[in-house]
Amino acid sequence: MDYAINEMEQEVLNATREFAQKKLKPLRAEMDAKEQFSNEILEEYRKSGLMGLWLPEEYGGLGGGITCLAMAFEELSRVCAGLALTPGTTALGAIPMFLAATKEQRDRWCPDIASGKKLWAFALTEPEAGSDATALKTTAIKDGDYYVVNGTKHFISTGKEADFYTVAVNVNPARGARGISLLVIEKGTPGFSFGKKEEKMGIRTNPTYELIFENVRVPKENLLGSEGRGLLYVQETLDYSRPGVAAQAVGIAQGALDETIPYLRTRKQFGQPIITFQALGHKVAELAAKVEAGRALVYSLTHRMDEEFLPAVKNALANGTTVHDELKKLKGARWTKYSAEAKLFCSNVAMEVADECVTLCGGIAYMRDFPLEKYMRDAKITQIYEGTVHIQKNEIITALIKEYAAKGDEE
Ligand SMILES: Cc1cc2nc3c(=O)[nH]c(=O)nc-3n(C[C@H](O)[C@H](O)[C@H](O)COP(=O)(O)OP(=O)(O)OC[C@H]3O[C@@H](n4cnc5c(N)ncnc54)[C@H](O)[C@@H]3O)c2cc1C
Known part of the structure; x- marks a missing residue:
């Protein structure tokens, strides 16, 4: 649908x-x-x-x-x-x-x-700071009208190809996570170079690079929002972007089914199309139902998000303010739990569907000239980037504990 x-x-x-x-x-x-x-x-x-x-x-x-x-x-x-x-x-x-x-x-x-x-890219992850972004070590120390950035980011998608990088840095390491801030750093700025290019399981056409910052002077005009509020903006970003990964996962799962069903209809064994074996047909039916459930979850969420996001954008443009401030004025919902639920559910569906589709089609699906093995390799990343499945579960349970604690206080 x-x-x-x-x-x-x-x-x-x-x-x-x-x-x-x-x-x-x-x-x-x-x-x-x-x-x-x-x-x-x-x-x-x-x-x-x-x-x-x-x-x-x-x-x-x-x-x-x-x-x-x-x-x-x-x-x-x-x-x-x-x-x-x-x-x-x-x-x-x-x-x-x-x-x-x-x-x-x-x-x-x-x-x-x-x-x-x-092109833009997002650089949060570091060798020592993956799931725990608060551990990031990249520093940006103020020097007149500039920040001087030193540190290393890794696993950055569209690395080297992107022109601008939104980079999470610490402007005041003594303050720990409360020093984390976001800077926009342009490719070509002296001291900014690219290190290792990763060789990956899937999404291979998108380059994943290490970014190296050595005394990179970034004008203070490239600071996003206020100093020390970086983690807040990162969380808000992930709230809006995780449904995108969930949608990507739904797309991968649907694509795997698109390759599988026609093959099952035409491949014959024991004198009949293999889709007519009930074991296979029922499996396809189960997978298709899960994909549809994922899709419904994603778009019911994004439509609700847009009811706030679009007016906030309109107001920010009209008032010359930030979208973040306009969202706050609308006192909208916090999307963290729902975004995490969508990403968790859909990424698990993508992995399950791609894996099962390979099993359903048999040996041909293991071969590179049949597209299914690529879907299986690509599906995996949706369970990892923008927070692993465990991190999504942490977000969900944290929100649930708060919700139920608040209910308990009311009773
Ligand atoms: C191909 C690819 C592209 C990427 N693109 C980008 C990008 O563009 N920008 C960017 O900033 N990052 C990017 N990343 C990084 C990605 O977001 C991280 O890999 C991810 O957040 C996990 O961090 P980690 O790999 O360091 O794993 P770790 O944090 O070391 O986790 C290892 C394991 O421990 C588990 N774990 C860790 N902490 C907890 C906890 N509190 N509770 C339960 N389990 C836990 C994890 O779930 C995982 O199973 C990319 C990664 C890949 C592989």
Whole structure:
């Protein structure tokens, strides 16, 4: 079922579905095998207008919000989860900026994001700070009108290809987590270089790099929001971006089914199409039901989010304020639990579906010239990035304990 509820969403759904089939499908196997970023696809993204779906029209975007972003990510990932990351990681890098940025910062950066001229990435993880972001060691010490940044980030998606990096740094290590802040650092700034390129299991066409900062001087105008509030912006970003990973997981699962069902219909053993063996047909039915449940969960959440996100964006543009402050004024819901539930459920569904589809199709699915093994390799990352399955469970149980404690206090 499609969950587009307005004309714009339906158009985005149709356009990305067609784009993925026409542009991504012919190149996905080759780019995955070469482990190469595709500039050809980047050009296609630029021409298509897909890079700025979620940004307001004032900046050259479509004004589609979180739902349109998730829908596009689902449809692109349904065909190739790696090539889908070009707009996906730019959104992840740009969302914290968009939430916390002043009008001047938005005006400076958003038009080039919407047009696809500049790619963004998000750099939180470090060798010693994965699930525990508070342990990050990258420092940014104030020196006049600059911050001087030193440290190393690793596992950064779209590394080297992105032009701007939203980097989590500590401006006051003595204050621990309360010193964590976000800086936008441009590729090419002296002292900023790239280290190891990772060789990966899946999403191979999207480069994953180490970032090295050695006395990098970043103008203070590139600080997002206030010093010391970095973790708050990171959490707010993940609340909005985790449904995107959930949508990606739904896309991967659906794509695996898209490859599996036609094969099961045509492959014959014991004189009959193997889909007519009830054991196989019932398994497909179970998997399809789980994919649908995941999709319903994602879009019921993003539609509720957009009821706040879109008015907050409109108000920020009208008032010259930050989106973060306008969201606060609307006293909206905290999405952390629901985002974590969507990501947890959908990423587990993606892994289960991809794995079962390989089993259902048999030996052919283990071979590289059949696309299913790629879906299985790609599905795994949705259980890891933007917080592992365990971290999503921690978020959910923390929220539940608070909810029930509050109920207990009321009684
Ligand atoms: C391909 C790829 C792309 C990535 N892209 C980016 C990116 O663009 N930007 C970025 O900043 N990061 C990125 N990451 C990093 C990713 O977000 C981290 O890998 C992830 O958050 C887990 O951190 P870790 O790998 O250090 O694992 P660790 O934190 O070391 O975790 C190891 C294990 O311990 C478990 N664990 C840890 N703490 C707890 C706890 N409190 N309770 C229960 N279990 C726990 C974990 O769930 C996991 O099973 C990427 C990672 C990969 C693999």
